[in-house]
Amino acid sequence: MTVSTAELVLDATGISKAYGAVVALRDASLSVRPGEVHALMGANGAGKSTFVKILTGAVRPDSGRIALRGRESSAHSPREARRLGLVSVYQEPSLLPDLDLRSNLRLTDTPVEAFRHWMGELGHPQLDLSTITREVPLASLRIVDLARALAIEPDVLLLDEMTAALPADLTEHVLDVIGRQRGGDKSVIFISHRMIEIAAICDRATVLREGVTVGVVDVAPRSEERIVELMLGKVDELPERTDDGARVAAARGADATPRLAVNGLGSGTALEDVSFTVYPGEVLGVVALEGQGQDELFDILAGAIRPSRGEVQVDGSAVTFRHPADAIRAGLVYIAADRAEALLMQRSVRENISLPTVAGMRRWGLINLGRESGKVRKAVDTLQIDARAGAEVRRLSGGNQQKVTIARWVTDGVHTMLCFDPTRGIDIRTKNQIYVLLRELAEAGAAILLYTSELKEIQLVCDRAVVIFGGRVVSEIEGRDADEPTLLRAAYNLRADAELPEETVAEAVTETPTEPEAPAETPLPETTPVESVPAQSASPETAPTEDDT
Amino acid sequence: MSAAAQPVSTGSSDAMDGVQRAVRHNLWTIGLLIFLAVLLVFTKLIQPNYGPTGIQGLAVSAAALALAAVAQAIVVISGGIDLSIGAMMAFTNVVAAQAMRYTDDTTGIAVAIGVLLLGLLIGAINGALIVATRVADIIVTLAMSFVWAGCALLVLNVPGGQADKWLTQLASGSLLTEWLPKPAVLVLLIIGLIWIPLRRSRLGLSLYAIGSDRLAAFRSGVSVGRTKIISYALAGLFSAIGGLAITANTGIGTPLPGGYTLTSVAAVVLGGVSLAGGRGGVFGPLVAVIILALIRTDMTFLNLNSNLATVTQGVILIVVVMLGSLAALRRSRA
Numbered sequence A: 001m002t003v004s005t006a007e008l009v010l011d012a013t014g015i016s017k018a019y020g021a022v023v024a025l026r027d028a029s030l031s032v033r034p035g036e037v038h039a040l041m042g043a044n045g046a047g048k049s050t051f052v053k054i055l056t057g058a059v060r061p062d063s064g065r066i067a068l069r070g071r072e073s074s075a076h077s078p079r080e081a082r083r084l085g086l087v088s089v090y091q092e093p094s095l096l097p098d099l100d101l102r103s104n105l106r107l108t109d110t111p112v113e114a115f116r117h118w119m120g121e122l123g124h125p126q127l128d129l130s131t132i133t134r135e136v137p138l139a140s141l142r143i144v145d146l147a148r149a150l151a152i153e154p155d156v157l158l159l160d161e162m163t164a165a166l167p168a169d170l171t172e173h174v175l176d177v178i179g180r181q182r183g184g185d186k187s188v189i190f191i192s193h194r195m196i197e198i199a200a201i202c203d204r205a206t207v208l209r210e211g212v213t214v215g216v217v218d219v220a221p222r223s224e225e226r227i228v229e230l231m232l233g234k235v236d237e238l239p240e241r242t243d244d245g246a247r248v249a250a251a252r253g254a255d256a257t258p259r260l261a262v263n264g265l266g267s268g269t270a271l272e273d274v275s276f277t278v279y280p281g282e283v284l285g286v287v288a289l290e291g292q293g294q295d296e297l298f299d300i301l302a303g304a305i306r307p308s309r310g311e312v313q314v315d316g317s318a319v320t321f322r323h324p325a326d327a328i329r330a331g332l333v334y335i336a337a338d339r340a341e342a343l344l345m346q347r348s349v350r351e352n353i354s355l356p357t358v359a360g361m362r363r364w365g366l367i368n369l370g371r372e373s374g375k376v377r378k379a380v381d382t383l384q385i386d387a388r389a390g391a392e393v394r395r396l397s398g399g400n401q402q403k404v405t406i407a408r409w410v411t412d413g414v415h416t417m418l419c420f421d422p423t424r425g426i427d428i429r430t431k432n433q434i435y436v437l438l439r440e441l442a443e444a445g446a447a448i449l450l451y452t453s454e455l456k457e458i459q460l461v462c463d464r465a466v467v468i469f470g471g472r473v474v475s476e477i478e479g480r481d482a483d484e485p486t487l488l489r490a491a492y493n494l495r496a497d498a499e500l501p502e503e504t505v506a507e508a509v510t511e512t513p514t515e516p517e518a519p520a521e522t523p524l525p526e527t528t529p530v531e532s533v534p535a536q537s538a539s540p541e542t543a544p545t546e547d548d549t
Numbered sequence B: 001m002s003a004a005a006q007p008v009s010t011g012s013s014d015a016m017d018g019v020q021r022a023v024r025h026n027l028w029t030i031g032l033l034i035f036l037a038v039l040l041v042f043t044k045l046i047q048p049n050y051g052p053t054g055i056q057g058l059a060v061s062a063a064a065l066a067l068a069a070v071a072q073a074i075v076v077i078s079g080g081i082d083l084s085i086g087a088m089m090a091f092t093n094v095v096a097a098q099a100m101r102y103t104d105d106t107t108g109i110a111v112a113i114g115v116l117l118l119g120l121l122i123g124a125i126n127g128a129l130i131v132a133t134r135v136a137d138i139i140v141t142l143a144m145s146f147v148w149a150g151c152a153l154l155v156l157n158v159p160g161g162q163a164d165k166w167l168t169q170l171a172s173g174s175l176l177t178e179w180l181p182k183p184a185v186l187v188l189l190i191i192g193l194i195w196i197p198l199r200r201s202r203l204g205l206s207l208y209a210i211g212s213d214r215l216a217a218f219r220s221g222v223s224v225g226r227t228k229i230i231s232y233a234l235a236g237l238f239s240a241i242g243g244l245a246i247t248a249n250t251g252i253g254t255p256l257p258g259g260y261t262l263t264s265v266a267a268v269v270l271g272g273v274s275l276a277g278g279r280g281g282v283f284g285p286l287v288a289v290i291i292l293a294l295i296r297t298d299m300t301f302l303n304l305n306s307n308l309a310t311v312t313q314g315v316i317l318i319v320v321v322m323l324g325s326l327a328a329l330r331r332s333r334a
Helices: A048-055 A078-084 A101-107 A112-121 A138-151 A168-179 A195-201 A223-232 A246-251 A294-301 A324-329 A349-358 A369-382 A398-410 A428-443 A456-461 A484-491 A502-514 B015-025 B027-046 B052-077 B085-100 B105-133 B137-155 B165-170 B182-200 B202-212 B214-219 B224-250 B260-270 B283-301 B306-333
Strands: A010-019 A022-032 A037-042 A063-068 A071-073 A086-090 A156-160 A187-191 A204-209 A212-218 A260-267 A271-278 A283-287 A309-314 A317-319 A332-335 A416-420 A447-451 A464-469 A472-478
Touching: A010 A048, A022 A037, A022 A048, A022 A187, A022 A204, A037 A048, A037 A195, A037 A223, A048 A086, A048 A156, A048 A187, A071 A078, A078 A086, A086 A138, A101 A112, A101 A138, A101 B202, A112 A138, A112 A168, A138 A156, A138 A168, A168 A195, A187 A195, A195 A223, A204 A223, A212 A223, A223 A484, A260 A294, A271 A294, A271 A309, A271 A447, A271 A464, A283 A428, A283 A456, A283 A484, A294 A332, A294 A416, A294 A447, A324 A332, A332 A398, A349 A369, A349 A398, A369 A398, A398 A428, A416 A428, A428 A447, A428 A456, A447 A456, A456 A484, A464 A484, A472 A484, B015 B027, B027 B283, B052 B085, B052 B182, B052 B202, B052 B224, B052 B260, B052 B283, B085 B105, B085 B137, B085 B224, B085 B260, B105 B137, B105 B165, B105 B224, B165 B182, B165 B224, B182 B202, B182 B224, B202 B214, B202 B224, B214 B224, B260 B283, B260 B306, B283 B306
Parallel strands: A022 A212, A037 A187, A037 A204, A086 A156, A156 A187, A271 A472, A283 A447, A283 A464, A332 A416, A416 A447
Antiparallel strands: A010 A022, A010 A063, A063 A071, A204 A212, A260 A271, A260 A309, A309 A317, A464 A472
């Protein structure tokens, strides 16, 4: 079990990185042995993306050291990392669309013969290298990108969710080729949301949680449970919900019409087949790992893109949105995670709140300022917006900005609200206010669809939750049952039945100490509340908006 | 784009295949050449004695703009835009004219080389500022256009100076037959000597790479910042050659930039270079320059107001680019 540091192919220790006030990584480490396929795991916002960027040299860490084959690495760019023996393949191919394939190979000094060999291994033997990359189907490009990396024969090959958007037959080829890498002296770091792939080809898994490496697990039957356990960490106690759900049950009565019904909705390959209903007075949670099609789902409902199949019904009649204005007219309003998508940052709170009302194309003439200011005052009071810096919205804190985006819809009464991770990067106090507000809106009769990357919000706010995996609804969970372990397991599509016997969880924890390299029971430092680490992996560069005030 | 739906073809590539591909990849340039041929026939129809003299005049008037268009094309292919090309041409033009006042033919050549190096340097300064400040290309080069125009006025505040005789001789007359004007041959030679080896080198590949997709280029190991600086330095070099062409053509230095900057952008767009970067070459813009110059000539032959020529150039630009994107749209839907 003990492998000395010198024998490790890659050894990263004590890596930390902060973007402004947002800590993305606190103490991340990763040791990869020769000839192993090593999984890097972590839930949304665990710091995985930042860690990958640091390993590949795209981002410099604040502290910590990385050694490749025992030699200190100081890669400051993917080019240097490549020279030191680490090559990465991402979900989106890093190929230049306007060059032909041969030029793309030449750009990375890839030997053509080796490339052809690996293309053959991956099931793509025939490929005309003078084809312009733009004209090659995307799935084939992902294979080209992988073959190009394999042909360089790097010491460490880092695969960052490259199977996430691959058709099943190609995934099989890829897993087969990667699996056969085991046992040599080259290693693979494998990142995937699919537990089944981890179980199939990985030797060990390193688990990140809130920017800290919390454990290393030998992959064996049932180790999925331990990995999930490590990703979850200590589950916070939640305040009791006061409502008993009777009101919602009544609203959902036999002859009730759902406010919003979605039937077999699909969009390209990202969103396969999603169906659900939301009734008036209900908050429906949407749970999904990153990139499972939830972005497309919300874009369709908000009128930003059109579905390639399926149907959306509002109040029982089918609708087609050609423009967000159509969705708004049908009563569907959209609250984005990124406030910059919704607000005019240089304009005032007043203008931002009244914009949807005054921007209607059929309203000409002057704005009734008296009525407008009355409405705005009401909104600011209702949502307790701290509008002292209201002359320019960009000077408000992130939480207050998000309140403004909600306020503009709430003042005229809201029918259906689509919230896409509305509390991302927001302080805890404002978060709680938003939870209360969403409940109040529901009790007043609104239907609310809430996607969130913070699983505990589901139990706090939602009446029901649907879990989306690979573009399909894989389970539906009642709000009171939707604790974090259940949701996370469902999100990884581990069990069809959401209930997991208590003993299994306990067992997984007690087993951990037998793994010498896994400090799995390391408690969270008391001084760092969960909220200090928002979903930074989604957009670390844009996250620290709160200290702009 | 039409190939997107069908599977990738087999590896066998015979000569026919190669020709087909060459045609397919250069459709735009071939279309432009046909347009130019039609325009030449039209010119001959309205002015039956259009001949060597006309071609000579066309070459002289188009040479400087052709070099400006190549300079712009290199930057645009790399994903940038350079609004200081006209000012750099004026600057190098007056430096050359002012210095050549005191030189003979031998030292004059040294001056010309010095001017080319100056072009490389000021272009590199443009690029380095963009990379270091991370301010948008369009803003930095707009600001620098004032700087270089100001420098030109500092060197020479009224038109003056003179060009060496060898230089003016380079830019007039013809070679072998009277149908081959010397400036045209020279421009083609210079572009061929610099562009063709560049296009085949790793550096040329990197220029297309950073224009095509910066992130993918970065991940493929291209040094994005350095390549960007080099693209602007090359634009500076071609601007300096353009400046020398003006010196040769007019025989003096003129400190005020002509309309080269915006016309070079027009020629680049008309020449099939995508303003989004990564696509096109320098020969399309070259043909576009000749077309733009010929339209102006035809307007004179037709005895129309020369201002109408400017309007016509604009209309043709819009119509051609619009037709091009319609064709691309149709192909991608097919």
